[in-house]
Amino acid sequence: xxxxxxxxxxxRRLGSGWGEGIGLAYxxxxxxxxxxxxxxxxxxxxxxxxxxxxxxxxxxxxGEGWVSLKYFRYVLDLYSGPLLFSVGLAxxxxxxxxxxxxxxxxxxxxxPFPGSKLLEEVALLPLAVPGIAVAIALIQTYALIRGEWWxxxxxxxxxxxxxxxxxxxxxxxxxxxxxERAAATLGAGPWQRFRxxxxxxxxxxxxxxxxxxxxxxWGEFNASFLLATPVNQPFPAALYATYTSNSFAVSxxxxxxFLAVILxxxxxxxxxxxxxxxxxxxGA
Amino acid sequence: MNESRPAAPASASRPAALRRDAMGAxxxxxxxxxxxxxxxxxxxxxxxxxxxxxxxxxxxxxxxxLGRGLEAADGATLANYARALSPRGELAAFRNSFLLSASxxxxxxxxxxxxxxxxxxxxxxxxxxxxxxxxxxxxxSGVIVGFLAILVLGRLGLLPTLLAALTGERLLAGSAYTLxxxxxxxxxxxxxxxxxxxxxxxxRLxxxxEEAAATLGAGPWQRLRxxxxxxxxxxxASTLAVTFAASMGSFGVALVxxxxxxxxxxxxxxxxxxxxxxxLAAALxxxxxxxxLAANGLLRLAFRGRDYVYG
Numbered sequence: 280x281x282x283x284x285x286x287x288x289x290x291r292r293l294g295s296g297w298g299e300g301i302g303l304a305y306x307x308x309x310x311x312x313x314x315x316x317x318x319x320x321x322x323x324x325x326x327x328x329x330x331x332x333x334x335x336x337x338x339x340x341x342g343e344g345w346v347s348l349k350y351f352r353y354v355l356d357l358y359s360g361p362l363l364f365s366v367g368l369a370x371x372x373x374x375x376x377x378x379x380x381x382x383x384x385x386x387x388x389x390x391p392f393p394g395s396k397l398l399e400e401v402a403l404l405p406l407a408v409p410g411i412a413v414a415i416a417l418i419q420t421y422a423l424i425r426g427e428w429w430x431x432x433x434x435x436x437x438x439x440x441x442x443x444x445x446x447x448x449x450x451x452x453x454x455x456x457x458x459e460r461a462a463a464t465l466g467a468g469p470w471q472r473f474r475x476x477x478x479x480x481x482x483x484x485x486x487x488x489x490x491x492x493x494x495x496x497w498g499e500f501n502a503s504f505l506l507a508t509p510v511n512q513p514f515p516a517a518l519y520a521t522y523t524s525n526s527f528a529v530s531x532x533x534x535x536x537f538l539a540v541i542l543x544x545x546x547x548x549x550x551x552x553x554x555x556x557x558x559x560x561x562g563a
Numbered sequence: 564m565n566e567s568r569p570a571a572p573a574s575a576s577r578p579a580a581l582r583r584d585a586m587g588a589x590x591x592x593x594x595x596x597x598x599x600x601x602x603x604x605x606x607x608x609x610x611x612x613x614x615x616x617x618x619x620x621x622x623x624x625x626x627x628x629l630g631r632g633l634e635a636a637d638g639a640t641l642a643n644y645a646r647a648l649s650p651r652g653e654l655a656a657f658r659n660s661f662l663l664s665a666s667x668x669x670x671x672x673x674x675x676x677x678x679x680x681x682x683x684x685x686x687x688x689x690x691x692x693x694x695x696x697x698x699x700x701x702x703x704s705g706v707i708v709g710f711l712a713i714l715v716l717g718r719l720g721l722l723p724t725l726l727a728a729l730t731g732e733r734l735l736a737g738s739a740y741t742l743x744x745x746x747x748x749x750x751x752x753x754x755x756x757x758x759x760x761x762x763x764x765x766x767r768l769x770x771x772x773e774e775a776a777a778t779l780g781a782g783p784w785q786r787l788r789x790x791x792x793x794x795x796x797x798x799x800a801s802t803l804a805v806t807f808a809a810s811m812g813s814f815g816v817a818l819v820x821x822x823x824x825x826x827x828x829x830x831x832x833x834x835x836x837x838x839x840x841x842x843l844a845a846a847l848x849x850x851x852x853x854x855x856l857a858a859n860g861l862l863r864l865a866f867r868g869r870d871y872v873y874g
Contacts, residue, residue, distance in 0.1 A: 298783070299685070306678040310696040313754060316711035317699065319721055323714070379602045386598025390591050398599055401606055407859045408614065409812030411828040412848035415835055416613035419620055419845070433609050440602070469594065500704030500815050519706045522819055527719075530710060541702045549695045556694070557759040560701040562812065 317538065323531035324350055350532035354521070358533065361517035364428065365497060368513055371432040372496035373489045376443045379436070381485065384447035385473060389459075402444055405437045410501030410562035413437065418505060426508035434502030439495050442558040443488035450484035451477075487552045491559055494544040498537070498561045614852075620845035627840035643846035653847060656830040659742070661854075663826065664810035667746055668803045671753035672761075675802075679761030694758075701755040705815020712739040712748040712820060740822045748816045753806045760805050764798030765791075804862035808855040827851045 327347050355362075383402070387395050405413060417434060424430045458480075462472045503513040512520070518537060521530045549556055622639040646652040681687070682694055700708065715721050716739035723736035738744045768791065776786050814828035821829055827847060835844035 299681070302677045302681055303687070306681055306693060306697075309674065309678060309754070310693055313699060313751070314696055315721075316715050316751075319714050320711065379605055382598040383602035386595040390595030390598065392592035392595040392599075395595060395599065398603060398606075401611070402602060405610055407808070407856055408852045409814070409828060409848075409855055411812065411814040411831050412617070412852050413610070413614065415831060415844055415848050416617050417609070419841060420613040420616045433605075436605070437609055440605070444602075469591075494702060498702050498704050498707075500706055515704055515706070518710075519815075519818070522706060522710045522713075527714075531714075534707060534710065537707065542699075545698065545702055546695055549691060549698065556698050557701070557756070557763070559698070560756060560809075561704045562814075 320531045320534045321538070323528055324535040327528070350528045351536070353529055354533045354536060358514065358517045358521075361512050361514045362536070364511065365503075365514035367428065368432050368435055368503075369493045369496040371429070372435045372439045373492050375432065375436050376439050376492050377485065377489070380440050380443040380447055380488070381481070384444055384451055385477065388448060388451040399444075399448070403441045406441050410438070411505075414501045414505035417502075425506060426511065428511070431502060431506045431513060434506045435496045435499050437502070438499060438562065439492040442491050442495065443485075446484045446488040446491070446552075446555060446558070447481060450481055454480055484552075487548065487555055490544055490548055490551070491555060494541055494548070494559050495561065497540055497544075501562050617845040617848050620841055621849055623842050625840050625842035627834075627838040627843070643842045644850070646843055647846045647850055653825075653827070653830050653834075653843075656825040656827045657850075659824055660811055660826040660828075660851075663742070663746055663749065664807045667749040667753055667810045668806040670746075671750050671757040671806050672799065672802050674750065675754055675757035675761060679758050679765060682758070683762045683765035694762075697758050698755045700752045701759075703752060705752070705813050705817070706819050707815070708748050708752045709816045709819025711751070712744055712816070715739070716744050716747065739820055742824060745817065745820050745824075745826075748820060749810050749813065752813070752816070753809060756806055756809055757802050760802045761798055764795060764801065768794055801862050804858045808858040811851065811855050811858070 325346050325348075327345075327349075383398075386392075387399055414434065417430075418425050421430065458476050459472050462476045467475065498515055499513075500515045500519070504516040504519060507513055507516055509520075514537065518530075518533055521533045525533075545556075545559065548559060619639075621643050622641070624640050624642060648654055648657070678693070678697060682690060703711070713720065716723070716735060716737075718737040720736070720739065723733045723738075726732070726734040739748070772790055772794070773786055776790055781789065812828060813826075814832065817826045817829040818832065825833070828851065831844050831847045831851070834840045834847065
C-alpha cells in the first residue's frame with residue numbers, strides 16, 4: 280500500500296503527464312475568461328473614457344491623464360446614501376443572524392425536539408426558492424412596510440441565516456459531546472457549558488459565517504431591489520440604477536466600489552474555510 | 564441521527580451525574596424549543612406566511628392595468644395558471660427559461676469538469692488563487708453579470724472591438740442582448756457553482772479505491788474511466804440540478820440584458836410591477852418555485868441522506 284501511496288502522491292503533483300498540462304492550461308484560460316470582464320470594469324473606472332476613444336460624454340475635462348478618480352467622486356457623491364444603507368444592512372444581517380442562528384443551532388444539535396429536523400429543512404428552504412418569488416411574496420403580504428430599512432434587512436436575513444446556521448450546525452455536529460459531557464459531570468449547567476465550552480469552539484465557524492453573511496448581504500439584489508423603494512435604495516439596487524441611467528465609466532466606478540468590498544471577503548473565506556466558498560453565492 | 568456520534572445508552576454502570584445529565588438530548592426538548600423559537604417565528608413570518616400567501620393570490624382574478632388581466636370574479640379560479648401556461652400568455656417565457664437553463668447547465672458541467680478535477684485531486688502552486696478567481700462570479704448578483712456581459716459583448720463591447728481590429732468587421736456587436744449572449748452571461752455565473760459543487764463531490768470520493776486500482780497497475784486514464792466516472796454520477800447529477808435551478812431563478816441578468824425575449828423571473832417582475840397583475844405574477848412565482856424545488860428534490864434523491872447543497 281505504501282508504494283501505491285507514494286505513486287499517488289507523485290501523481291497528485293501536477294505535471295506528471297501532458298494531459299494534465301493541457302488541463303492546467305485550460306483552467307488558466309477559464310480563469311482568464313472569468314477575470315477579463317472584471318479587469319475591464321476596473322480599468323474603465325480609472326481610465327477616462329475619452330482616452331479609450333469610447334466617450335459618449337458631453338463634458339470631457341481637458342488635459343487629464345490616464346488615471347482619474349473623478350468617476351469615484353461622482354459615485355460617492357451620488358450614492359453615499361445607498362452605500363451607508365448597505366453597510367447598515369450588512370451589520371444588521373450579521374447581528375440578526377447571530378441572534379437567530381446561534382441559539383437555534385445549539386438547540387437543534389444539543390436539545391433536539393419533535394420537529395427539529397423539519398425546522399432545519401425549512402430554514403434552508405429560502406435558498407431553494409427563486410429570490411424573485413420570495414421577494415414578490417413578501418411585498419404582497421407586507422405591502423404597508425415596503426421600503427422600511429428593517430424590512431429589507433429581514434429579507435436579507437432570509438438568505439444569510441441559512442448559511443450561518445449550516446456553518447454552525449456543521450461545526451457543532453463535528454465536535455461531538457465529550458467536552459460538554461465532561462463539563463456536565465463537573466456540575467456545569469447548560470448556560471455555563473455553552474459559554475465556557477461550546478462557544479469558544481464555535482467562534483471560528485461563527486466568524487466565517489459572519490464574513491459570508493456580510494458578503495451575501497453586501498451583494499444581495501432581489502430583496503434589496505424589490506423590498507426597498509426607489510427613494511431609499513441599498514447599493515446593489517443603486518448599481519442597477521447606474522447601469523440603466525449612467526455612463527459606462529460611472530457604472531464601472533460603482534461596480535469597482537462593490538468589488539473593493541467583496542474581494543477581501545472572498546479571499547478571506549477562501550483562506551479560512553475553502554469548503555464554505557459555495558455559500559457566498561448570490562441569487563443571480 | 565442528529566449527532567455524529569450516537570449517545571451511549573444510559574447504563575447502570577454510568578455515574579449518576581451523567582444519567583441526570585442534560586446532554587441527554589431527549590430529556591430537555593423544551594430547551595431546544597425555546598432556543599429555536601426566535602428562528603421559528605422569523606421563518607413563519609418572513610418566509611412561510613408570505614410564500615403561502617401566493618396561493619390564494621394566484622387563485623384570484625386580477626384585472627391589471629389596461630384590462631390586460633382578467634375580469635374580476637368571485638371565488639377561486641385557475642385562470643391565472645391557464646394564462647401562465649398558454650401560448651398567448653407566458654408559455655414562451657417558460658420555454659425560454661427551460662431551454663436556456665438546461666443548455667447552460669450542460670455547458671457549465673462540461674466546461675468545469677477539468678478545473679474541478681484538478682482542484683480536488685491535484686496539488687500545484689497557485690491552487691488557492693485559481694479557486695478564488697473561479698469563485699469570483701458567485702458574489703456577483705445578476706445585474707452585475709449583465710453589466711459585465713454588456714462590457715464584453717455589447718455594441719461597443721471589448722470583443723467586438725477586438726474583432727473589428729482583427730477582421731475589420733464588428734462581429735458579435737450587441738450579441739449580449741441576444742439569447743446567445745444571455746446564455747454566455749448565465750454560464751459566467753454558473754462556472755463557480757459547477758466548479759465548487761463538482762470539486763466537493765470529487766473530494767468525497769474515497770481515495771482508497773484509487774489506491775487499490777493503482778497497486779493493481781491501473782494508469783491514470785484507466786482509473787478515470789473505470790473508477791471515477793462510474794462513482795461520480797451523483798456529482799454530475801447534483802451539479803446539473805444546482806446550475807439548472809440557479810439559471811431558472813435568475814432575475815438580474817435578464818433584467819439588464821433581455822430585450823425582446825423574456826424568461827420567467829423577468830415575466831414575474833413585469834407582470835407584478837408593470838401590469839399590476841398580482842394574480843398572474845403569483846401563479847408564475849409558484850410554478851417557477853415548483854420547478855426549482857423539483858430540481859432540488861432530484862438532487863436529494865441522488866444524494867440520499869448525504870450533505871447536499873441547494874441551488
